[in-house]
Amino acid sequence: MTRHALAAILTTTWLAACSTATPDHVKTSDEWLAEQEAEGAKLQAEKKKTEGAYDEPTTTEDEKKREWDDKQSDLELKRAARSAETCPESVTEKAPKGKATVTLTFTSDGRVKESKISDTYAENAVGKCVLRAMGSVIVPAYTGSEKTIEWEIDLTGAKRSGPAGKTEE
Numbered sequence: 001m002t003r004h005a006l007a008a009i010l011t012t013t014w015l016a017a018c019s020t021a022t023p024d025h026v027k028t029s030d031e032w033l034a035e036q037e038a039e040g041a042k043l044q045a046e047k048k049k050t051e052g053a054y055d056e057p058t059t060t061e062d063e064k065k066r067e068w069d070d071k072q073s074d075l076e077l078k079r080a081a082r083s084a085e086t087c088p089e090s091v092t093e094k095a096p097k098g099k100a101t102v103t104l105t106f107t108s109d110g111r112v113k114e115s116k117i118s119d120t121y122a123e124n125a126v127g128k129c130v131l132r133a134m135g136s137v138i139v140p141a142y143t144g145s146e147k148t149i150e151w152e153i154d155l156t157g158a159k160r161s162g163p164a165g166k167t168e169e
Helices: 003-020 030-049 070-085 125-135
Strands: 099-106 112-117 147-154 161-169
Touching: 003 125, 070 099, 070 147, 099 125, 112 125, 125 147
Parallel strands: none
Antiparallel strands: 099 112, 099 147, 147 161
16 A cells, blocks of 8 residues: 555544544543444444344254154164164074064154054063164154154064054154
8 A cells, every 4th residue: 555545544534533523622532432332332223123133043954843854764763673673683582583563652852752562572572672672763853743653673584674654643
């Protein structure tokens, strides 16, 4: 920047500062600060009227609850089913082989409220193991009422677990 331009800027700034002072005295730093704060408060009040408040709470995408997420819940149930399929090998008694249907009821916070297994496995160690594996599933929170899902667990060793075809809300 040239000297002339710098001198012009400084002169303009000095004149602007002096023109706001009363002729009998120069503003103190406290007076100048109070004036600036009042001006800033005035601008914020005007902006608040036109654009809304700065303090208004906003929700992020993570905080917003969404509808039931079929894709994510399917993924979580498949993970739990893989764990449940290993239950026959984890018990010492002769485990019954076959397919078990697990009914899970989810609350809107994504946790399992209730879990049931088909009668064949209801009272044995394999059934209890399957219910522990499937009952620990947590899906993304959602809006709406409880969601009930039936899931078929293959306990034959073929590893073909999946939805039982019936989903209720």
